[in-house]
Amino acid sequence: MSAVAGAVRQVLPPAVLLVGLIAAWQGAVVVAEIPPFVLPGPAAIASELVEFREPILSAAAVTGRNAALGLLSGGILGVLLALVAAALRLVDALAAPLVTALSAVPVVALAPVLYSMHGAGSEHARVVVAALAVFVPVYLHTLRGLRQVLPVHRDLLRALAATPRQAARVVTLPTALPFVFTGLRLASSLAVISAVVAEYFGGPRSGVGSFITTAAAGSDYAQAWAYVLGAIAVGLLFFTATSLAERAVLRRRPG
Secondary structure (H helix, E strand, O other), rough: OOHHHHHHHHHHHHHHHHHHHHHHHHHHHHHHHOOOOOOOOOOHHHHHHHOHHHHHHHHHHHHHHHHHHHHHHHHHHHHHHHHHHHHHHHHHHHHHHHHHHHHHHHHHHHHHHHHHOOOOOOOHHHHHHHHHHHHHHHHHHHOOOOOOOOOHHHHHHOOOOOOOOHHHHHHHHHHHHHHHHHHHHHHHHHHHHHHHHHHOOOOOOOOOHEEEHHHHHHOHHHHHHHHHHHHHHHHHHHHHHHHHOOOOHHHHOOO
């Protein structure tokens, strides 16, 4: 019973705040007579969300798949390169300026170029954009985590004649795991955002971003916001999934 009460106390305040914000939003739209192209009301958005629920779910599934592929490929590449860079100073020195330059590149601006390379009907460009957005935070956080091992721990393992593989398994990787998941948590939202924005620049009319632009171009602003809610739901799903994975893995971590 106490657990249920604790859950209620934790969930109730943000739920009440959300309901209050939505009510204030609807009231402001009605009282101030705000035009729909400036800000449609929650009631209109909810009506469009119900009416177009199937297309929204279909578009969200496409965006989610592209973001998931980008998160997986960019995350694996970031972790692998960080492992190599942590082991070889030459690779670290060579990768540092490249990663810095990549972090400054607006990767979504690469979408039109990638569409011309892969074809306007291909989803590959969106996956690549999401992977590039994911790679930088995962690489930087993983590399930082791999460097967190205390010198005293390294000296102890050396005194015990531990092999590099044993040292990595016992100390280095467990220490780096929280940093890896921090990078993945941040990257999960970036993957969805990048996939959605990449859909603005062309390609097949399949994802949430392309339907947002189509609805806005047709002055269906409430419908555009309904698709925005679909994108938000995908982002929240990705963030929740990575957070749960982090909790499950770190809970089983030895020590």
